[in-house]
Amino acid sequence: MKEGRPIMLELPGHKIVLREFSDAHLNDPNYFAWLRDLETVLPIYRVEYLLPLTFDALRAYVESLWKSGRDAFFAIHEKETGKFIGTQRVGHIDWRSGIGDLGILIGDRSCWGRGYATDAIRTASRYAFTTLSLRRLTAGTPATNEAMCRCFKRLGFREEGRLRKQLLMNGRYEDHVLFGLLKEEFQES
Helix, strand or coil: CCCCCCCCCCCCCCEEEECCCCCCHHHCCHHHHHCCHHHHHHHCCHHHHCCCCCCHHHHHHHHHHHHHCCCCCEEEEEEEECCEEEEEEEEEEEECCCCEEEEEECCCCCHHCCCCHHHHHHHHHHHHHHHHCCCCEEEEEECCCCHHHHHHHHHHCCEEEEEEEEECCCCCCCEEEEEEEEHHHCCCC
């Protein structure tokens, strides 16, 4: 290890490795391109990324996560190849209540449908419950993102609410499904 370089946190999963999000990830042109791709951001309902977005504004956002003390922000890498394929966040942590919210983006569309999101959420959940000592996680997704709904349920998340016709997607209002998971409900497999 080079002197002065911080040790970066790595969390291994079955198919992926979560690595602390770094300047190298921020400066990877694929990252910015993912945030500008409608097919990538619509399923996670982050259409604000499609508004005029400068790299400086993106850097400021990422730096705010690094400094917040309430967010753990990771890059998702394929375990086998090391390829950077997306991001995972345990965010909005309320340390007093022991609650955090999960957010995920599999930006590389060639990696969709391969179980990487499930593995990344499982790995982040394990970290949140065991290392961060959180007791509850929340997450949300458009009801039309059926793969993500199945992913959450597979890991023990329960549907806790549904905001009917909350999200405008492709000219139609869709439901926003809210999920929650208690530490004792977490399913590793």
